[in-house]
Amino acid sequence: MKKMKAVCAKGDGTVEVVEVPAPDITDDYECLVRVTACGLCSSTDLKIIGYGSVGEMPIEYPTLVGHEGIGVIEKVGSKVRNYKVGDRVTCPIGLPVEGYHNNWGGMNGYCVTFDAQAIFEDGLKSEYEFTKNLDDPIDFLTKPIPEGMSDPDAVMILTLKENYSALKNFGVKKGSRVLIFGDGAVALGLSIFAKCLGAEWVGNIGHHDERLARIRNLAKVDMTVNSHTENVEEAIGDIEKGYSQALILDKEYYDAHMDALKNWNCLKVSSQFQNNHKFYKVSK
Numbered sequence: 001m002k003k004m005k006a007v008c009a010k011g012d013g014t015v016e017v018v019e020v021p022a023p024d025i026t027d028d029y030e031c032l033v034r035v036t037a038c039g040l041c042s043s044t045d046l047k048i049i050g051y052g053s054v055g056e057m058p059i060e061y062p063t064l065v066g067h068e069g070i071g072v073i074e075k076v077g078s079k080v081r082n083y084k085v086g087d088r089v090t091c092p093i094g095l096p097v098e099g100y101h102n103n104w105g106g107m108n109g110y111c112v113t114f115d116a117q118a119i120f121e122d123g124l125k126s127e128y129e130f131t132k133n134l135d136d137p138i139d140f141l142t143k144p145i146p147e148g149m150s151d152p153d154a155v156m157i158l159t160l161k162e163n164y165s166a167l168k169n170f171g172v173k174k175g176s177r178v179l180i181f182g183d184g185a186v187a188l189g190l191s192i193f194a195k196c197l198g199a200e201w202v203g204n205i206g207h208h209d210e211r212l213a214r215i216r217n218l219a220k221v222d223m224t225v226n227s228h229t230e231n232v233e234e235a236i237g238d239i240e241k242g243y244s245q246a247l248i249l250d251k252e253y254y255d256a257h258m259d260a261l262k263n264w265n266c267l268k269v270s271s272q273f274q275n276n277h278k279f280y281k282v283s284k
Helices: 045-050 116-121 157-169 185-196 209-219 232-236 251-257 271-275
Strands: 003-009 015-021 030-039 068-076 088-090 110-114 177-181 201-206 223-226 244-248 265-268
Touching (some): 068 157, 185 201, 185 209, 209 223
Parallel strands (some): 201 223, 244 265
Antiparallel strands (some): 030 068, 030 110
């Protein structure tokens, strides 16, 4: 049996590289993908490694980590017709591995993906777990990588897609005023895309000076506030005119400043909601 290396979270805050059986295609619509790079996601991977849960979902150990992988297709099933050997794609999937509670797959040597378009075309959408809840095959996470795009740039596609879809689903448009509670990588992406979508004003609330400085420099936002050293209520008090929206990346931010946001249209955004294109509006 062919072996591959994979990154395993052990449950004690550490990881190790382990050797496990490599997958092979077992379905006519599958593609075997050799992983060439993978992002390290702070919303899931780091929580799996260090916290024991992702949101309200507990993690059992040992588990194989990584879900923002990209790779090259090395083998295709007999009914695959929208991909070919040699194509570079995003988000291949890890198959179950004996002895491991979960296999997210992105940091494995090999993963698989499916030709969702062909499955839809052949009328088999309801027979596959990952397609039965999709309205359109375009919503399947695996996408072709544009020619000439580097691996480091390609691994950012998933995160950037989530940023863009969150803003579009929330109705951010030309003339919007957008306040983002968060100062990490997702907040940076949201800030950049909000400007690209025509928002006339974008602000960020965080508590890391260096991160807020990066957002100011890269996203050219109109305001940043460190909630640990500045008064958030005073800072945003005059910005409630017009179509004002707040995106909440952390519930603690909202709980701490809900009074200041009473006149804002608020949306709680988390990795689980983004990945499923589902978003919760925060009730006033």
